[in-house]
Amino acid sequence: xxxxxxxxxxxxxxxxxxxxxxxxxxxxxxxxxxxxxxxxxxxxxxxxxxxxxxxxxxxxxxxxxxxxxxxxxxxxxxxxxxxxxxxxxxxxxxxxxxxxxxxxxxxxxxxxxxxxxxxxxxxxxxxxxxxxxxxxxxxxxxxxxxxxxxxxxxxxxxxxxxxxxxxxxxxxxxxxxxxxxxxxxxxxxxxxxxxxxxxxxxxxxxxxxxxxxxxxxxxxxxxxxxxxxxxxxxxxxxxxxxxxxxxxxxxxxxxxxxxxxxxxxxxxxxxxxxxxxxxxxxxxxxxxxxxxxxxxxxxxxxxxxxxxxxxxxxxxxxxxxxxxxxxxxxxxxxxxxxxxxxxxxxxxxxxxxxxxxxxxxxxxxxxxxxxxxxxxxxxxxxxxxxxxxxxxxxxxxxxxxxxxxxxxxxxxxxxxxxxxxxxxxxxxxxxxxxxxxxxxxxxxxxxxxxxxxxxxxxxxxxxxxxxxxxxxxxxxxxxxxxxxxxxxxxxxxxxxxxxxxxxxxxxxxxxxxxxxxxxxxxxxxxxxxxxxxxxxxxxxxxxxxxx
Numbered sequence: 001x002x003x004x005x006x007x008x009x010x011x012x013x014x015x016x017x018x019x020x021x022x023x024x025x026x027x028x029x030x031x032x033x034x035x036x037x038x039x040x041x042x043x044x045x046x047x048x049x050x051x052x053x054x055x056x057x058x059x060x061x062x063x064x065x066x067x068x069x070x071x072x073x074x075x076x077x078x079x080x081x082x083x084x085x086x087x088x089x090x091x092x093x094x095x096x097x098x099x100x101x102x103x104x105x106x107x108x109x110x111x112x113x114x115x116x117x118x119x120x121x122x123x124x125x126x127x128x129x130x131x132x133x134x135x136x137x138x139x140x141x142x143x144x145x146x147x148x149x150x151x152x153x154x155x156x157x158x159x160x161x162x163x164x165x166x167x168x169x170x171x172x173x174x175x176x177x178x179x180x181x182x183x184x185x186x187x188x189x190x191x192x193x194x195x196x197x198x199x200x201x202x203x204x205x206x207x208x209x210x211x212x213x214x215x216x217x218x219x220x221x222x223x224x225x226x227x228x229x230x231x232x233x234x235x236x237x238x239x240x241x242x243x244x245x246x247x248x249x250x251x252x253x254x255x256x257x258x259x260x261x262x263x264x265x266x267x268x269x270x271x272x273x274x275x276x277x278x279x280x281x282x283x284x285x286x287x288x289x290x291x292x293x294x295x296x297x298x299x300x301x302x303x304x305x306x307x308x309x310x311x312x313x314x315x316x317x318x319x320x321x322x323x324x325x326x327x328x329x330x331x332x333x334x335x336x337x338x339x340x341x342x343x344x345x346x347x348x349x350x351x352x353x354x355x356x357x358x359x360x361x362x363x364x365x366x367x368x369x370x371x372x373x374x375x376x377x378x379x380x381x382x383x384x385x386x387x388x389x390x391x392x393x394x395x396x397x398x399x400x401x402x403x404x405x406x407x408x409x410x411x412x413x414x415x416x417x418x419x420x421x422x423x424x425x426x427x428x429x430x431x432x433x434x435x436x437x438x439x440x441x442x443x444x445x446x447x448x449x450x451x452x453x454x455x456x457x458x459x460x461x462x463x464x465x466x467x468x469x470x471x472x473x474x475x476x477x478x479x480x481x482x483x484x485x486x487x488x489x490x491x492x493x494x495x496x497x498x499x500x501x502x503x504x505x506x507x508x509x510x511x512x513x514x515x516x517x518x519x520x521x522x523x524x525x526x527x528x529x530x531x532x533x534x535x536x537x538x539x540x541x542x543x544x545x546x547x
Contacts, residue, residue: 001391001487002367007437008108009059010424011039012050017430021051029432030423031474032415032508034441037199044196045149046111055428056393063107063370069150070101070114074325077117078332080124085336092335095354099361100328103243104369105321113241115150116325119160119189122147126181127171137181144188148196157193159319161186203440210443213314217469221296230293233320234286242366243324248357249331256334257282281330288319288326331357391487391539398538402429405514405533409544415509419476419498420516421540422485434508435474446471448508453477456499476500476513489539496520502527506547513545 014028015021021042027033040047045065049058074097079086086093105113126140151157164186171179194201221229236246257278264272273279294300295317304316331354338350363372377388405411406429415434418426423435435449450457450467457464459479467477478484479499498519518530522545530543 001393001396003437004107004368005059005393005396006422006424006485006487008040009055010427011438012047012058013055013428014430015039016051016055021047029413029415030427030436031438031441031445032434034438034445035203037203038438038440039199040108041197041199043149044152046108059107059393062110066105066107066110066114067101069111069118070103071097073115073117073121074100074328077121077124080121082336089336089339091351092332092339092354095351095358096328096332096335099244099331099354099358100325102358102361102371103241103324103328104361104364104366104371105243105324106240107368107370109152109155111150112152112156113321113324115147116156116160116322118150119144119147123164123167123182123185126185127179129181141185141188144185145192145195147189148192151193153193153197153200154314155318155321157189157197158314158316159322161190161193164189211440212443212446212471213440215443215446215469216471220298223297226293226297228293229296230289233289233292237323238292238320239367241321241324242368243327244357244361244364244366245324245327247360247364248353249327252334252353253278253282253327253330256330256337260337278330278333281326281333285323285326285330288323291319292317328357387489387539389489391489394537395489395539396487397425397428398535398540399429401533401535401538401540401542402426402431404535405531405542405544406431408533409512409531409546411512414511416512416514417476417505417510418485418514420484420491420493421514422487423475426514431512431514434505434510435476437473439472441474446474448504449474451504452501452508453499454501454504455479459499491516493517498522498525498527500525502547511547513547515543515545516540518543519545 011028011030014030015036018028020026020028020036020039023036026036028036028039042048042051046062049061049065052058053061075093078093078097082089082093101114103113122140122143126137126144129136129140148157151160164182168179168183168186171182235250237243260276260278261273264270264276295315301316335350335354338346363375365372365376373390377390377392380386380388402425411431413432416426416431417423417433417435422437423433424437426433427436453467453476456477456479457467460477460481462481463477467473473485475485476498478493478495479497480495482493482495484493496517496519498513498515498521502525513527515530518532519525519527522528522530527545527547530545533542533544534540
């Protein structure tokens with residue numbers, strides 16, 4: 001379990017079960033009813049899996065497609081760049097492609113991460129296409145227009161367009177003529193994103209509703225801390241794009257850069273250093289991590305939001321989402337140099353290093369490495385004859401248990417809330433919720449929920465800061481800074497009180513609270529003795545309180 005599964009999986013299940021994927025002007029039963037437009041586009045390859053296949057199979061297919069698309073796109077781009085040299089270095093290309101395809105990035109946008117080589121390939125072919133071949137040019141523009149079917153604007157699209165705008169300027173200077181094709185491609189891709197993600201652009205540009213994006217606060221850090229954040233990102237990478245580059249790729253690339261640049265100096269070709277592709281890739285990586293650090297630096301982001309107020313709350317530190325591709329491309333360049341040396345031993349060493357890089361990606365315990373954690377949890381169960389502390393997919397959602405509960409209480413779409421688990425569990429099981437997890441909803445509703453959880457926030461400084469300065473997780477919080485939504489097999493709270501304003505909760509039409517904790521202050525809150533439910537298919541004990 002990880003946050004991707006207590007976010008998008010539940011949202012997509014709601015959209016599928018309620019037939020909302022292609023609907024307009026309707027609300028989804030999350031956060032007391034929010035516009036369907038705030039959820040994913042129906043015109044996305046990954047999202048389409050969820051209205052074609054059952055949830056778990058859609059998830060597994062998405063995971064496999066992410067790997068396949070990453071491998072194919074990396075190989076095709078390598079073939080395009082290496083040309084006749086490709087066959088000689090096919091082994092390291094295939095291994096680097098495998099590692100890149102399997103990088104354990106944020107699953108819902110995994111295809112957006114691993115499809116980036118496709119757009120580079122299309123732009124490269126467009127730039128180099130012969131004049132007069134109008135059919136080829138038309139197909140390339142069509143491919144560029146349709147690329148957003150694989151991508152996602154807020155994660156990669158915004159920055160791809162930015163890099164393309166920069167490329168127009170660079171090529172204009174380099175070629176001494178305006179790069180009309182690339183400029184036309186920029187317009188084409190922008191139109192593609194608008195068409196494929198029309199709901200997102202409608203909410204961003206044409207909705208008058210004030211959202212929580214306007215009150216989200218950045219962490220204010222000093223410039224020294226900016227450098228530390230950038231260095232940490234360079235060395236390890238943040239959790240959404242943890243690409244396992246730290247252990248093998250990073251040292252090999254740094255050693256390669258030193259050796260290659262030293263050879264230029266030794267051979268009196270220092271002028272070639274500025275043209276060395278490996279150096280240019282490293283500068284790009286460094287630029288991305290510096291932007292990541294500066295995102296936390298108040299003078300920088302305030303200037304940005306002043307210049308472009310429409311993007312207030314936009315996370316522009318996501319330039320680092322291109323670094324997985326850059327790191328494995330840099331690794332490939334180093335391995336190709338080792339092959340080019342002509343020594344058989346160096347070729348064997350290059351292949352061995354690439355294979356180790358693949359194994360590290362497969363087995364490093366990164367946040368979203370479902371492959372590793374599935375193997376670990378199953379091995380633990382076999383060896384220790386007991387389950388791990390963390391839940392698996394079926395246990396987290398516990399559909400059989402909740403079907404039993406719904407039948408017993410005569411549930412009929414009444415608004416409800418969760419405690420001791422994430423509201424996604426209720427959403428996934430067809431229960432309408434006044435709470436939930438969403439990165440953009442109305443500021444007005446956030447303020448209403450603040451009244452509900454005011455008693456908890458008064459005794460919970462961490463969650464007060466967490467909710468007030470971010471607010472995407474709308475939950476019933478503990479009044480003692482204990483995590484009430486952790487996806488763990490057992491809940492271990494010291495404080496079993498429900499710290500909430502029941503009258504404010506009733507104003508939101510909430511009828512049921514589904515809790516993994518029996519409240520010690522139920523009489524004080526005016527709650528009746530709860531129904532208690534268990535099932536052998538689930539690790540949960542659920543207490544159902546009726547308001």
